[in-house]
Amino acid sequence: MDRKNKQGLTEKEFLEQYDPSQFDRPSVTVDMLVFSIDEEEVKNYRKLPKKQLRVLLVKRKDHPDIGQWALPGGFVRTSENFEEAVARELKEETNVENIYMEQLYTWGEVKRDLRTRIISVAYMALINSASQNLMGGSDAEDAKWFTLDSQVIKEKKVVPENCNNTKKLVKLTLKDEENEITSLIEITRSLQGKSIKETRQIIKNDGLAFDHGKIIEYGIERLRDKIERTDIAFSLMPELFTLTELQKVYEIILGRELLTANFRRKISRMVEETDEIKKDGDVGHRPSKLYRFNQNWMVEEPNY
Amino acid sequence: MDRKNKQGLTEKEFLEQYDPSQFDRPSVTVDMLVFSIDEEEVKNYRKLPKKQLRVLLVKRKDHPDIGQWALPGGFVRTSENFEEAVARELKEETNVENIYMEQLYTWGEVKRDLRTRIISVAYMALINSASQNLMGGSDAEDAKWFTLDSQVIKEKKVVPENCNNTKKLVKLTLKDEENEITSLIEITRSLQGKSIKETRQIIKNDGLAFDHGKIIEYGIERLRDKIERTDIAFSLMPELFTLTELQKVYEIILGRELLTANFRRKISRMVEETDEIKKDGDVGHRPSKLYRFNQNWMVEEPNY
DNA sequence: ATAATAGTGTCTTTCAGACAGTATAGT
């Protein structure tokens, strides 16, 4: 088509004279929320190791928020798709590849970064514990895993008779051997038109850079939602695992205990029994069978 | 904190010398997918008017894709949040305010726009039919409502024995009195790590600009998902409505018929009966009661 | 035997699907 615009230009001519720098543009970054599951070393005779949810953070080496901990990420190169940018950064930081990844949300509040208008396209990634200690890229000196704990501190109705106007205070606690980071996020639900609108606000930030507390909190909620409705949890598991280990992962993410019998019934179609049995540190109780993820669970009929 | 970075600058000094233009930045737009429900005029004696899903499109007046139809949207001003940008554009185009709105997804493929790297933060908005014909802002000359129909043309397994590798072909048909636009989208689901990854590709585009076919298709899927799990549907309804009207809205969006008794049971807690009765064009059958949305359905106990 | 975990059977409740049946308006 050689159709011309108001200035009398064809598409080809238009594209040749197009100068993006005539508009004031925001900067665009990708940030990654990388989750994995940690096994706490417990030497108690007989007891199973406790599991914990972990998040990868890097220490900022420059302004703004120098010295604070941030989600790994960086500016999007103009020649690179988001997924490529995320994968590249993740490879550099943790040496992990070929993992589950999904776009979380795009944060773009005008004042979220002191430098200039910076928009952050956040991704969530899940990696399994087997590949946990593989950090060691060039950028990785200050990349560390932090155990993550999220707790609802307070929940209240703003207008007593209207239950669609609530505020919830969530406290995030991130720890490693040396550091303890906390962040208080206030989540407000209010009626927008006829549907509920959720907004997050940082109340207190002790060690976390930018608005990354919001991103982490939002990521946990997404993870919670998806673990109940999809097979996303298996991205956190190693090739072989016991059903109890799997249950612990669900329990940590959901933040509540599950009844074993019901849990097993629910996930039964997603797993495949193997001949193997968990050996290593097992002591003093019935050994458990090892299972693997059943890729085709969506389309197999139940056996009755 | 007056901590200094490697160049020996304090945060204040750093921010003063910060020049965003030293990095090559993509441009950022917001695009809006605005849904509403249309009542087709049917003059058949007795028959109820058919309902249809509609989408708002604007005709492009400049390159690239001049003359094609696109989602309303525009470049994000540096001083403006996404929601503000979306609300402003929507007000300009349709004169509608205070509606339900949520972020859909951010599209950022390198080659999605011919001009330069353009990232689009897409929002979905729902407006009720009552405010349907309120267009007439300055930008609105070429803004029009199109009825939207989405149909699965083909569904196949790529690898027969692996059911997690499927391709689905969806045909979008958008019509108004003068135009008929079609778009073919191929949705590929493949196993990425241990979870399913979904990607969309435009196969054929007849009248739609850019990759907006993908955005529309993705929006319908989100709408379908949310209408079953939330009260989002009421954003498409006027203040007062009959349960049959509500059911039709569900049916159009879900693309299948529902059983009346079950539907009413399911939504019963979300609605409130009024004393009023639908009058206007009713002929030849039992008149129906009018209902309104019950804002507090989430927290009320069922009455038994 | 005991402690600790692994694993199963079954009763109950809740909810979605199917379908038959009744109700009420205008012509």
Next chain:
DNA sequence: ACTATACTGTCTGAAAGACACTATTAT
């Protein structure tokens, strides 16, 4: 009476929740 829509009652089966019970290991 007929037609088209409005609205309800109830049977069914699937899935989720609760809980009691059995199994197996090292010390």
